[in-house]
Amino acid sequence: MSRYVIEISNLTVSIKGKEILKKVDLEVPYNSIYVIMGPSGSGKSTLLRVINRLIELIPDARVQGIVKVFNIDVFDMDPYELRRHVVMVSQEPNPFPHLNIFDNVALPARLNGVVKSKNDLHELVRWALEKVMLWDEVKDRLKAYPHTLSGGQRQRLCLARALAIKPKVLLLDEPTANIDPENTLKIEESLKSLKDELTIVMVTHMPHQAARIADYVAFIYGGSVVEKGVAREVFMRPRNEVTNRFLRGAI
Amino acid sequence: MFFKSKPDKILFISLLPFSLTSLALIVYIALTLGWEAREAFLRFGVKLFTENVWRVSEIPEYESYGLLSPLVGSIYVSITSVLIALPLSISLAFTSAEFLPKNLSKIVSHLTDVMGGVPTVIYGLWGSLFLAPVLRDVFMIPLNRYLWFIPLFSCTPLTGHSILTASVVLAVASVPYMTSLVREGLAMIPFKYKEALYSIGAMRYEYFKVLTGMLKPYIVAATLLGFSRVLGETTIVALTIGNSLKISLCVFEPGSTIPSLIANQFESAGLYKYALPTLFAGSLVLLLICLTLTYVGIQITYKWRESML
Numbered sequence: 001m002s003r004y005v006i007e008i009s010n011l012t013v014s015i016k017g018k019e020i021l022k023k024v025d026l027e028v029p030y031n032s033i034y035v036i037m038g039p040s041g042s043g044k045s046t047l048l049r050v051i052n053r054l055i056e057l058i059p060d061a062r063v064q065g066i067v068k069v070f071n072i073d074v075f076d077m078d079p080y081e082l083r084r085h086v087v088m089v090s091q092e093p094n095p096f097p098h099l100n101i102f103d104n105v106a107l108p109a110r111l112n113g114v115v116k117s118k119n120d121l122h123e124l125v126r127w128a129l130e131k132v133m134l135w136d137e138v139k140d141r142l143k144a145y146p147h148t149l150s151g152g153q154r155q156r157l158c159l160a161r162a163l164a165i166k167p168k169v170l171l172l173d174e175p176t177a178n179i180d181p182e183n184t185l186k187i188e189e190s191l192k193s194l195k196d197e198l199t200i201v202m203v204t205h206m207p208h209q210a211a212r213i214a215d216y217v218a219f220i221y222g223g224s225v226v227e228k229g230v231a232r233e234v235f236m237r238p239r240n241e242v243t244n245r246f247l248r249g250a251i
Numbered sequence: 252m253f254f255k256s257k258p259d260k261i262l263f264i265s266l267l268p269f270s271l272t273s274l275a276l277i278v279y280i281a282l283t284l285g286w287e288a289r290e291a292f293l294r295f296g297v298k299l300f301t302e303n304v305w306r307v308s309e310i311p312e313y314e315s316y317g318l319l320s321p322l323v324g325s326i327y328v329s330i331t332s333v334l335i336a337l338p339l340s341i342s343l344a345f346t347s348a349e350f351l352p353k354n355l356s357k358i359v360s361h362l363t364d365v366m367g368g369v370p371t372v373i374y375g376l377w378g379s380l381f382l383a384p385v386l387r388d389v390f391m392i393p394l395n396r397y398l399w400f401i402p403l404f405s406c407t408p409l410t411g412h413s414i415l416t417a418s419v420v421l422a423v424a425s426v427p428y429m430t431s432l433v434r435e436g437l438a439m440i441p442f443k444y445k446e447a448l449y450s451i452g453a454m455r456y457e458y459f460k461v462l463t464g465m466l467k468p469y470i471v472a473a474t475l476l477g478f479s480r481v482l483g484e485t486t487i488v489a490l491t492i493g494n495s496l497k498i499s500l501c502v503f504e505p506g507s508t509i510p511s512l513i514a515n516q517f518e519s520a521g522l523y524k525y526a527l528p529t530l531f532a533g534s535l536v537l538l539l540i541c542l543t544l545t546y547v548g549i550q551i552t553y554k555w556r557e558s559m560l
Contacts, residue, residue: 054449059353084452094443097558098465107461108451147558158447165451 002071005030005169005199006051011065013046015058020046022223024065028216033191033200035214035231037207039251043223044203045091048171051201052086053079069169084112087167091174093154095146095161102142104157105129108165128160132190152183159187163194170194172202176209188213207247211235219243221251277542284535291316291528299532305496305516311524318509318533320496325508325537328417328488329481333474335422340429340477341470345459347430348437360434367427375490378420383411383491386419391503406501412493415502420491421481429477436469437462439556468555475548479541485510509533 006028013021021043028034036044049055050067053074067074074082087108095104105125108114115121125142129135134156138144146154155175162170172191176184191200191213204210210217210231218228219240227234227243238244245251254260291299295316302317347359387409394404440462448458463470493505494515507515513530520526 052450054446057446057449080452080454082452083450087452088450090443090446090450092443094441094447096444096447096461096465098467108453111451111453111457162451171450 003027003029005070006201007066007068007071008047008051009066011047011050011063011067013043013050013055013064014062015046016060020223021050024220024223024225026218026225026228028199028201030199031195031197032215033195033202033213034216034218035210036201036203036218036220037210037246038205038220039246040205042220044205044220045173047220048088048173048201048203050074051169052083052088052171054083054088084108084165085167086169086171087162087165088171088173089155089158089162089175091177093151093158093178095149095154095157097146100143100145101138101149101157104146105160105164108161112165114164114166124164125160128164129157131163131194132156132160133186134160150183152179152186155179156183156187156190159190168198170198170200172200174203174205177205184209207235207249219246221246281535281538284531284538288528288531288535291525291532294525295529299529300536303496303498307519307523307526309523314523314525316525316529318512318529318536320498321507321509321512321533322536323498324414324492324506325482325510328414328421328492328506328508329478331414331418331502332421332425332481333478335418336425336429336477336481337470337474339422339426340433340473341463343426343430344433344437345462348434349458349462350455360431363427363430367431369424371424371484371486372490374420374424375487378416378423378487379412379490382420383413383416386413386416387411391415395503402500403502406499406504409503410493410505412491412505413503414492414506417488417492417506417508418502420487421484424484424487425477425481428480429473432473432476433466433470436466436473436552436555439469439559440465441559444559465559468551468558472548472551472555475544475551479544479548482508482544483510483537483541485514489514509537 004027006026008024008026011021011024012019024047036047038044046055049058050063051069051074055061055063056079069077069082069086096107099107102125105128106121109121109124115124126135129138134153137153138149141148146157149157155178159175176187188209191202194200214231216229217231217234219226219234221242227238227240234243235247238247242251254263298317300318300322303319304315304317306313306315308314343359343363347356347363351359391409391411391413395407395409398404444465448461453461488508489511492507492511494507494511495505496507497504499506513534516526516530520530
């Protein structure tokens with residue numbers, strides 16, 4: 001068996017004829033936090049959307065190269081099956097406005113048939129909300145609607161919703177870009193505690209955040225991987241001048 | 252005033268009369284209807300809407316009118332036709348917006364839009380001459396024979412021109428309108444929710460289920476708007492409903508609606524003192540119901556749109 005949960009080789013993606021990613025190679029080891037960093041517009045989000053095949057929702061997107069998850073080519077997998085194992089949380093908090101807090105977290109589990117009884121469902125929702133440190137804040141108002149939550153709480157709710165599917169891989173697209181430092185720290189804490197159970201691939205444009213939580217990092221610039229490796233080494237001794245400038249905040 | 256530049260002010264002032272005219276017109280129409288209907292209201296009072304008679308006479312004292320049957324008929328026909336049109340419209344909107352490949356979806360939505368431009372008299376003629384006998388032979392006669400114990404199907408004779416026929420044709424005619432309403436609603440759901448559904452592994456039917464849940468208030472609004480539209484439709488109903496003043500639960504029975512009554516009676520109503528005011532009273536009620544439904548429908552749509560942000 002491969003050491004890697006995700007293996008990407010020679011991936012090129014173009015949207016409407018414009019190359020967004022160029023010959024990307026990337027290997028994500030099991031049970032790690034892999035952070036893909038780079039300035040806005042460098043193709044990070046597109047890369048995530050290839051892994052779970054959400055790229056197919058974008059018209060005129062062309063994908064070349066091989067993307068393997070659990071050693072299987074994602075384009076040979078059933079996309080719905082794939083997305084239940086490789087779940088994504090978007091940049092903008094998007095809890096379903098017509099469902100209350102409990103139902104938002106319970107929805108994917110209900111769809112998947114992960115749980116059998118009402119009790120199990122309640123346990124699952126509680127587990128997911130505890131994992132994102134939201135349980136204590138909402139346990140008395142599980143029937144309230146998401147618009148009553150703050151932006152940061154809403155994003156943690158989305159994270160809980162993703163966890164309730166019990167995924168093997170969690171893709172995070174700048175999950176803390178729009179929220180306050182306190183909620184950011186809470187999310188980062190949750191992610192660290194989740195490492196034993198799943199593999200996390202996170203995209204960010206903030207090198208500080210990568211430095212705080214990453215086991216491995218890749219730096220993407222202009223659609224190509226400039227540098228990648230064990231986080232500590234990349235941060236201590238970046239081999240590439242562009243990486244160095246990004247880490248110093250000069251890009 | 253609140254304009255800094257002169258051209259802005261001039262533009263506003265020159266637009267003012269036109270915009271006010273359109274707004275004033277509807278109030279003016281309502282007032283005229285009320286004025287023209289006053290004699291009927293004074294003579295019959297509430298009975299105008301609680302009794303079911305249409306007795307004309309050269310002698311005004313013998314005249315007697317009550318609009319209960321067309322009123323009930325209007326509501327009955329509208330409800331039935333909306334019930335038929337709604338599932339068709341939701342399915343069509345979803346299929347064309349979410350399931351069909353892009354090119355095909357465009358063709359389907361153009362087709363439905365064009366269908367909306369078909370003159371209603373064509374639907375009416377088709378319903379009266381073609382659909383009514385077909386419905387009678389393949390639908391009404393068998394249902395009446397085997398399910399006669401259900402009041403909905405229990406009446407005879409079966410002529411084909413009936414509440415059901417009118418409802419079906421109205422439904423066909425309003426599918427394009429309601430489909431475009433539902434499609435608009437779907438398009439207004441921000442992409443982030445659609446992406447969220449796919450990124451948690453929702454399949455197409457689950458996607459359909461959740462989006463329908465999200466659309467629920469909007470669908471209620473679309474129903475009200477469709478209802479108010481169908482309520483005012485005249486030609487189709489006049490040609491297919493059979494024009495009788497009976498009140499019956501049976502959908503195979505001929506009936507009438509306020510617009511169909513007006514269309515049928517208008518010409519002769521001028522001959523009698525109270526007939527014309529009665530028709531005006533009916534149209535005033537129709538106007539008020541339609542305005543209310545449309546207002547409520549639009550309000551729900553606005554509220555819903557805010558909740559989606």
